[in-house]
Amino acid sequence: MNIENIEKQFRERLEDHETFDLNADLTWKAIEVELDKKKKRRGIYFLLMSIGSLIGLSFISDTRISTKHNFTEQKSIIDITEELQLHSSDESIYHIEESSIASSQNIEQGITSTYFKFGATQESHHCSNDQNHTKPGTLAPTNKGLSLSTSTELPLLYKESELDHKKKNNSDRKNLAPTFPIPDVEKSIYDPISINVPLLKSIPFDYLVIPEPREEFEVSFNPIVTNTKPQYQLELTAKLFQITNGIHGQGSEYANLRNQSETPQPSWSVTANLWQTKPSGWLTGFGLEYQKTWVRFRYKKEETEYFTLEDIPIHFIIDAHTRDTILRQIGDVDLEEYHKRDVQHYNEFQTINLPVHFGFIKPTQRKLTYGFIGGLSFQYQMKQSGRLLAEDNTVIDFSNDSFFKRTGFSAHVQPMIIFKGENQWQLSCSPSVAFSLTNRLKSGVGITQRPFTYGISLGIARVL
Amino acid sequence: MKNNLNTLIKGCQRQDRNSQTELFKLYLPYVTSICKRYLRDESLLQDAVQEVFLLVFKSLPTSFNEEKGAIKPWIRKIAINSSIKFNQRYQGFEELAQQEYEKKNFVTAEINKKTSDQEILLLIRTIPQSYREVFNLYAIDGYSHQEIAQLLGISIESSRKRLQRARANLKERIKEFKNINFTKSA
Numbered sequence: 161m162n163i164e165n166i167e168k169q170f171r172e173r174l175e176d177h178e179t180f181d182l183n184a185d186l187t188w189k190a191i192e193v194e195l196d197k198k199k200k201r202r203g204i205y206f207l208l209m210s211i212g213s214l215i216g217l218s219f220i221s222d223t224r225i226s227t228k229h230n231f232t233e234q235k236s237i238i239d240i241t242e243e244l245q246l247h248s249s250d251e252s253i254y255h256i257e258e259s260s261i262a263s264s265q266n267i268e269q270g271i272t273s274t275y276f277k278f279g280a281t282q283e284s285h286h287c288s289n290d291q292n293h294t295k296p297g298t299l300a301p302t303n304k305g306l307s308l309s310t311s312t313e314l315p316l317l318y319k320e321s322e323l324d325h326k327k328k329n330n331s332d333r334k335n336l337a338p339t340f341p342i343p344d345v346e347k348s349i350y351d352p353i354s355i356n357v358p359l360l361k362s363i364p365f366d367y368l369v370i371p372e373p374r375e376e377f378e379v380s381f382n383p384i385v386t387n388t389k390p391q392y393q394l395e396l397t398a399k400l401f402q403i404t405n406g407i408h409g410q411g412s413e414y415a416n417l418r419n420q421s422e423t424p425q426p427s428w429s430v431t432a433n434l435w436q437t438k439p440s441g442w443l444t445g446f447g448l449e450y451q452k453t454w455v456r457f458r459y460k461k462e463e464t465e466y467f468t469l470e471d472i473p474i475h476f477i478i479d480a481h482t483r484d485t486i487l488r489q490i491g492d493v494d495l496e497e498y499h500k501r502d503v504q505h506y507n508e509f510q511t512i513n514l515p516v517h518f519g520f521i522k523p524t525q526r527k528l529t530y531g532f533i534g535g536l537s538f539q540y541q542m543k544q545s546g547r548l549l550a551e552d553n554t555v556i557d558f559s560n561d562s563f564f565k566r567t568g569f570s571a572h573v574q575p576m577i578i579f580k581g582e583n584q585w586q587l588s589c590s591p592s593v594a595f596s597l598t599n600r601l602k603s604g605v606g607i608t609q610r611p612f613t614y615g616i617s618l619g620i621a622r623v624l
Numbered sequence: 625m626k627n628n629l630n631t632l633i634k635g636c637q638r639q640d641r642n643s644q645t646e647l648f649k650l651y652l653p654y655v656t657s658i659c660k661r662y663l664r665d666e667s668l669l670q671d672a673v674q675e676v677f678l679l680v681f682k683s684l685p686t687s688f689n690e691e692k693g694a695i696k697p698w699i700r701k702i703a704i705n706s707s708i709k710f711n712q713r714y715q716g717f718e719e720l721a722q723q724e725y726e727k728k729n730f731v732t733a734e735i736n737k738k739t740s741d742q743e744i745l746l747l748i749r750t751i752p753q754s755y756r757e758v759f760n761l762y763a764i765d766g767y768s769h770q771e772i773a774q775l776l777g778i779s780i781e782s783s784r785k786r787l788q789r790a791r792a793n794l795k796e797r798i799k800e801f802k803n804i805n806f807t808k809s810a
Contacts, residue, residue: 166794166798167763167764167791169744170744170748170763170764171763171766172763173741173744174657174661174741174744174745174748174764175764177654177657177741177745178652178653178654178656178657179653179657179660179745179773180653181656181669181675182652182656182669182670184648184649184652187648187652187670187673187674187677188648188649190646190670190674191648191674191677191678191681192641192800194674194678195641195678195681209800587714613796
């Protein structure tokens with residue numbers, strides 16, 4: 161018998177050959193365990209997203225506050241959505257969030273989900289400054305209030321395995337053998353679009369604070385590109401947000417005393433984070449964030465003449481430099497020339513964050529997930545400040561135009577425990593502790609800031 | 625039967641656990657046979673089969689298109705690719721396992737009076753790993769040399785050479801196998 165005949169016989173016999181060497185029950189049990197793990201992994205994506213947004217928020221908030229407080233010290237907020245937050249400090253943060261209603265179908269199959277969230281927020285900040293301030297020691301502006309917010313997430317999942325991709329490229333090949341490597345790489349893009357519209361923010365009841373809601377409209381596009389083997393997640397976030405006003409605490413008071421208000425400014429940020437999740441539950445990642453913000457303070461022409469520095473309580477004034485700048489700007493410019501036009505004090509910020517993340521998330525069989533997430537971040541900020549603009553954005557005066565550079569470093573760690581309920585009706589409780597430390601190493605305006613935020617977050621969320 | 629299979633596939637695409645169980649039971653022996661034919665070490669069989677089914681269940685909702693072909697060849701492709709990937713991943717375990725396999729299984733096969741299909745499977749398993757992959761792909765599963773070269777990351781010429789060596793090796797084995805059979809029977 162020649163080899164061709166042998167091969168033909170072999171082919172005929174083995175083409176549909178079946179062998180019963182494996183114990184079906186045992187094998188199936190092992191597969192079932194893996195299938196269940198994959199379901200849990202879906203939860204990890206959500207977790208990653210919330211962690212990502214949490215980290216993003218903490219940095220962005222940090223920068224936002226610094227932009228708003230360009231006359232004050234820089235502060236750091238950890239703004240945790242979907243959770244109830246208790247920050248203990250001189251001025252405690254009580255961040256109560258949320259009854260969250262979400263309708264979620266099978267995300268992995270690419271079906272759109274919509275979430276509605278309602279929450280209440282009460283927060284304040286604790287930060288310390290150094291001797292460069294007019295008033296050394298701790299300035300701890302307080303902002304306590306309630307906040308209601310709603311957000312909609314439209315996660316759209318695009319998922320294509322390597323096999324499918326190659327199949328498309330080889331559609332004419334019918335049942336021929338594939339000429340591509342094993343399809344063990346699955347790529348998916350999880351892209352929730354979230355729109356966050358605070359209905360009511362900040363009803364302060366501290367006597368120092370005037371009721372000035374911080375209104376921000378925020379749209380974020382947050383695709384996560386996933387490669388399951390090894391498990392890498394590339395999280396991309398593009399965020400548009402608007403700063404209307406909302407200098408907390410003394411900022412609002414300060415603005416009021418100066419008859420000054422912020423002009424609504426659209427700002428944006430883009431973030432990329434690369435995460436690696438290991439089956440053991442460990443997470444590591446690093447990222448890059450670029451943020452561009454504009455802040456314009458509006459001076460009402462008719463009202464600026466009433467403005468004097470003496471009107472401002474001493475602890476609202478940051479340093480001599482700022483005081484001089486304000487005086488010079490107001491004093492030097494003949495506002496009469498711009499009859500009935502408002503004048504804007506223009507600030508532009510460009511911030512680059514380089515965060516490194518690490519953490520551990522472990523789902524247990526008892527529907528308990530615990531872990532922690534931490535990170536270090538290096539920040540570089542460029543600020544252009546001092547320009548005066550007319551209402552139509554034409555430059556009135558740029559003699560005080562200045563360019564500042566700041567570097568910063570921040571660290572945070574946040575343990576967390578999450579309980580998950582049954583079926584579609586998930587009851588989640590997520591107590592967490594957050595700690596963050598930011599230290600501006602160098603400041604163009606001569607202020608070294610060491611804001612320090614810490615707290616305990618507790619949360620209850622119900623997902624439909 | 626076809627309707628039942630379609631129902632099963634649709635169930636799997638919905639990630640219905642019962643449908644997944646049924647599909648698994650239906651194709652387990654088939655997948656096991658393919659993996660066994662390709663794997664360098666039989667101790668990897670369980671893991672490889674698990675991996676195949678996990679891939680099948682994961683890819684079914686998005687990758688499998690009934691109009692483009694039947695489920696069985698689709699599963700076969702995944703099984704072949706997975707096995708080859710396993711072999712690449714566990715390089716180095718080969719030779720020892722191979723020798724052990726040769727010593728034990730011929731005798732076992734003969735003593736147990738296994739089916740001739742099993743004997744063929746055993747025969748193929750005695751071909752050295754690198755030649756066996758090419759032989760399996762070319763002779764049993766109908767791949768072209770070009771496809772094999774792309775799949776294994778080798779040249780077309782290497783693929784041809786390996787096939788020749790596999791054939792030569794197989795001829796020798798057939799003779800030995802018959803001798804063993806004969807000897808034992810006597």
